Amino acid sequence: MDRRQFLEAGVAGAVGTMVTGGAARAAGRGGEGLHPAGVAASNMKLTFRPYTLELRHVFTIATSSRTTTPVVLTEIEYDGIVGYGEASMPPYLGESHETATAFLSTVDLSGFRDPFGLEEILAYVDGLAPGNPAAKASVDIALHDLVGRLMRQPWWRVWGYDRSTTPPTSFTIGIDTPEVVRQKTLEASGYKVLKVKLGRDTDRQMIETIRSVTQVPIVADANQGWTDRQQALDTILWLKDRGVAFVEQPMAKDRPDDNAWITARSPIPILGDEAVQRLPDVRRASSIYSGINIKLMKSTGLREAREMLTLARALDLKVLLGCMTETSCAISAATQIAPAVDWADLDGALLIRNDPFVGAALSDGVVRATDAPGIGLTKTPTP
């Protein structure tokens, strides 16, 4: 028996144990599709299609403005059960419909007989080419959804998280005129935290406009927009006095000394976002920032996001769980780990008008995981 055969026998044995061990539900459809010995009867099939999200409002941050976001929707089918995934690709991050479909075309899952082999499958996907984090995340999310559906359990339960500890999600207000900022703030009355995009010369006007309407806590994101560290620190001190809880990525990610200088002097946490993409970035960030922003589209999905979360905790870093403009698919995936983070910024699906899924939804200021299995979608798109 070679290593591969040994692993397959082990996995098959584990599945068989679940089927016969009083947890038949965990095998999905009462074990249908599994041979009596627990050996999978059919292969996994990955399909994908480009889709374009339409934003409710023009979205402006320090470095760009846009009204649509390209995504790719993936499906992994196994024995009649489908898991759903998504790649969201804001243009400034370098991925696109073209790059994601090119990458996904190289993914061949036919050699893997058992979707429960998440580690082996996702390591294979990651090794196919460098980069492509969102495209890789779309496979990771679909596979987690599939396996959760096979177990008939949501991942937050499998991982042992307590959903009631999910932090409230912040609602993002992009850079805009005082009239629009005032209007958006009024529309955001259902949220307990507002996230304000800063990094242009209207920073103080943005905050004053919001404070003229509401006193809810604010978090701020400069998106690398500040260029002078003393000015940045002065702004942070001013922001703290106006109830701002933390600031994301004050200066360019390739200026670690300036960002570290600010962190050392700031009375509120300074989080790395653009500077922190994947697991190896977390250790580097610990000497520069007081926290990190984890996003599934940067981390290549849930598998590595959880590794980043664990390492961040070991390094005493705060953790924000963020998102791109995404459908309820990727957002629902993120809610599976949201109970374990300090702050959540999972408003991505609330900013679009053509969400093809129904999943985790806003309730009392929190986007919380549902009881549905897998990543928690409660309605999937009609084919």
Ligand code: MG
């Ligand atoms: Mg950010």
